[in-house]
Amino acid sequence: MKLLVSFMPFKNFMSSTELNNLFSDLYKHKFNQITKIPFSDGGEGLSEIFLNSHSVVHTIKIKDCFNRSNKTQVLINKKEKFGLIEIYKTMGQIRKNDFDPLKRSSYGVGQCISYLLRLNINKIFIGTGGSINTDCGIGMAHALGVKFYDTKDNILNKKNIFFHSKYINKIHKINFQNFKKKFKKVKFFIISDSSVKLCGRNGQVNIFSKQKKINHHDQFFLKRGFERMKKIFKMHSRKNFDLPYLGSGGGVTSMIYFLFNSKLLNGSSFISKKQKIKEHIKKHDLIVSGEGKIDLTTFKGKGLSEIISLAKLYKKKLFLIVGQNSVKNSNNLNLINLNFKKIPSKTNFVAKFQKQINFSQILNEKTNK
Helix, strand or coil: CEEEECCCCECCCECHHHHHHHHHHHHHHHCCEEEECCCCCCCCCHHHHHCCCCEEEEEEEEECCCCCEEEEEEEEECCCCEEEEEHHHHHCCCCCCCCCHHHCCCHHHHHHHHHHHHCCCCEEEEECCCCCCCCCCHHHHHHCCCEEECCCCCECCCCCCCCCHHHHHHCCEEECHHHHHHCCCCEEEEEECCCCECCCCCEHHHHHCCCCCCCHHHHHHHHHHHHHHHHHHHHHCCCCCCCCCCCCHHHHHHHHHHHCEEEEEEHHHHHHHHCCHHHHHHHCCEEEECCCEECHHHHCCCHHHHHHHHHHHCCCEEEEEECEECCCCCCCCCEEECCCCCCCCHHHHHHHHHHHCCHHHHHHHHHCC
């Protein structure tokens, strides 16, 4: 029997490759062949997909989304001359005093972009998943030198100001003309882990407010601010700002799309093609996948939805192993919930893994069909 193992990362715990290797080592004696394929949807683990012998990783100093000095990494492919930024790596860790979701900025994302531009990298991939900001990219734009003004033509993002969501409803005008001329040759490939729109029912604020712990009053404030930014974008551009994916990355995607020549990519579909997941699923008898947590956003363009769809299309047995499950109606999935309330130790993880995953039963089910 041929087994395909293709895990998503378990956030802040184990990478896709680590999970694939762990599972394969534990159950290699039960299968004739095991194929391990790293997977991501534009969030954590994206660099695993792009890393090869032509890649180098640069560590740079930035400000994280809480205005703290931090370090992050960008990947550069010397042969194909492109850079890769993962938004989640710029965010920083939430601490007890980081209670206000509206004071988180995408400033560090702009610093990463600026770093690549100084190296004359004109082709940039950016993974939008794992963001904890909701500033519509104004912090990122500030780091890149874009100017924002209020109704009295006073500049809002002065040099000593850490620009974040609290300023979004004060913005009346934007000055970016010199910026656009300077960087007209730069092309962005935005790899989104969610099909969320910028505004509306399926907009960033409606979909992710609960996850980002934004209260009802601040939701109203942000919705109004995002609508304001959308009007400003439309005023200065002929692009369509009602597209899916533009709300991803806390709205950073919409700002990149506005400022640069950009292509929007569904992360799970793009990486599925890059990793040839469809071909692998067709060739294997059994597929095992999973990620740290599944919720309703999992089925809005995230990675597991791609694997679930392909397994269903080719009538392959699929088992999903997750750390947490907050989806009530998941009975139609072969779901193994490890039910971790917090990040476990690797010893506890392996022990629970072995205890709850009965592959003798799974193999018998497959054999009897």
